[in-house]
Amino acid sequence: MTITNFSIEYDAISRQNGFTNGDAVRGRIIVEASKETRIKSLTLIAKGKGEAHSTDEDSSFSVYEKYYTIRQHILEEARQEGETKVIAQGRHAFPFSFKIPEREMPSSFKCTLCKIVHKLKAELKQSMKLLKKTETYFKFVSKPAMAIPGIMVPQHGCKNTSVKFFGSGTVTMDVYTDRLGYKQGETLRVRAEILNHSTRSVTPVVKFYLKENSFGNGLQSLVVKKILQMEAPAVASTSKKTVMKEIPIPRRLPPSMLNCSIFRLEYELKVHVDIKYTVDEGVTIPVVVLPDVRHQPSPAAFEPETSDIADRPTWSNTAQHLDAPPSYETLYPS
Numbered sequence: 001m002t003i004t005n006f007s008i009e010y011d012a013i014s015r016q017n018g019f020t021n022g023d024a025v026r027g028r029i030i031v032e033a034s035k036e037t038r039i040k041s042l043t044l045i046a047k048g049k050g051e052a053h054s055t056d057e058d059s060s061f062s063v064y065e066k067y068y069t070i071r072q073h074i075l076e077e078a079r080q081e082g083e084t085k086v087i088a089q090g091r092h093a094f095p096f097s098f099k100i101p102e103r104e105m106p107s108s109f110k111c112t113l114c115k116i117v118h119k120l121k122a123e124l125k126q127s128m129k130l131l132k133k134t135e136t137y138f139k140f141v142s143k144p145a146m147a148i149p150g151i152m153v154p155q156h157g158c159k160n161t162s163v164k165f166f167g168s169g170t171v172t173m174d175v176y177t178d179r180l181g182y183k184q185g186e187t188l189r190v191r192a193e194i195l196n197h198s199t200r201s202v203t204p205v206v207k208f209y210l211k212e213n214s215f216g217n218g219l220q221s222l223v224v225k226k227i228l229q230m231e232a233p234a235v236a237s238t239s240k241k242t243v244m245k246e247i248p249i250p251r252r253l254p255p256s257m258l259n260c261s262i263f264r265l266e267y268e269l270k271v272h273v274d275i276k277y278t279v280d281e282g283v284t285i286p287v288v289v290l291p292d293v294r295h296q297p298s299p300a301a302f303e304p305e306t307s308d309i310a311d312r313p314t315w316s317n318t319a320q321h322l323d324a325p326p327s328y329e330t331l332y333p334s
Helices: none
Strands: 003-010 024-033 037-039 041-055 060-075 085-087 090-099 114-125 132-137 155-162 169-177 181-183 187-198 203-216 219-231 239-248 263-274 283-290
Touching: 003 114, 003 132, 024 041, 024 114, 041 090, 041 203, 060 090, 155 283, 169 263, 169 283, 187 203, 187 263, 203 239, 219 239
Parallel strands: 181 283
Antiparallel strands: 003 024, 024 090, 037 085, 041 060, 041 114, 114 132, 155 169, 169 187, 187 239, 203 219, 203 263, 263 283
């Protein structure tokens, strides 16, 4: 084997080793040869793509989405048959540089339902030998989508609940948040105004959920994960109370993904009152988590694992509920 090392290196542009729309990615393709070697061509390919997989009782399929493909010929293939480029024994670094498109596209992400990857691939062609390939992934973080309608608009929801068992009366609740969108690391403030015109005391409960929703070709799969649950002191019968809660958005929470045709990552806040023998659906308010491109998790959090099709998780057109995600304290240590 004359080629002893064939790999790709790229230069980080920040401490978080992440890139965003319009950034230039620079690096080099490394070729190490044990002796003088002939090469026909050397090509770099940068790709951004997404995929989701679905299985029901009758069929199985995969859906894909491509965001960009950039191809650079580092060493042009010889136009005449038999022409090659000769490299000497030792280590050779072939530099490359390209710009990530400015268009809107989802960030690097991986879960049981979907995988969004941005990667670099190199191909080396030699006469009478198999094509050599190598690849590496880089983390892409989409710029905050401030153009989302109402992203800075205060949110409000209300609910009236009737107490019918072992009591009577109604409970009215108005829930407010100061806006729709929050960057990673910011604090979400919730205000719930509760008017208890019932004969029972009620306990306000605040829950914060993450929803992973994959879809394609008529199938849909939903995974709901509870990130946080908090209770407030009970509101006595025939009284009113205002409940205030602050929820720091952990920096490790992935940003909302609303710009992908095969997958959506969404968050919602749910506030309800716990009343014995009464079901309260509560008030649900959407929350959009925006990326803070200055502070991102380590690249390992985004780097996908390779697997064969047989190892891929299956999903159906009915809702699924998985094990709970890491605890809120783990995501946001005090």
